[in-house]
Amino acid sequence: MMRAWTLPMLLVFCGSAAATGPILKGIPGTAAVLLSAFLILAFVNSPLIYPRSVDAREAQRRSAVDGRPIVFWRPGCTYCLRLRIRLGRAARRAHWVNIWRDPAAAAAVRAANDGNETVPTVIVADRPHTNPDPEWVREQLRRSA
Known part of the structure; x- marks a missing residue:
């Protein structure tokens, strides 16, 4: 923390x-x-500035139920901030996971990015997307609503 x-x-x-x-x-x-x-x-x-974070396991459970994307992020990341700001109010519909608070989340990000903790990493339908375009993420949020 x-x-x-x-x-x-x-x-x-x-x-x-x-x-x-x-x-x-x-x-x-x-x-x-x-x-x-x-x-x-x-x-x-x-x-x-970010929606309340949950741990990786809880985010995966919730995403399996509601189909919403999981956003792995960390404080101080300018790309995460860009994504958060560009999503606006829609950001609250995603499941946000702070990789600095959850070692399992950091491990999931490393597994998706060849050992690097590159964020934001967005998981949609069990597929990781590293630093995706905010408009694409917004579209995924619309589809899951």
């Missing part, structure tokens, strides 16, 4: 450090802009 928050906490710390200089120089507006930018980056890279 802590690993998922390392980058966001580091961004908050760096933003605080970057804002300290302008505050000490009497430029609070610049400090506020710097801190705000770092806080936004921290939020975007945090697990908060």
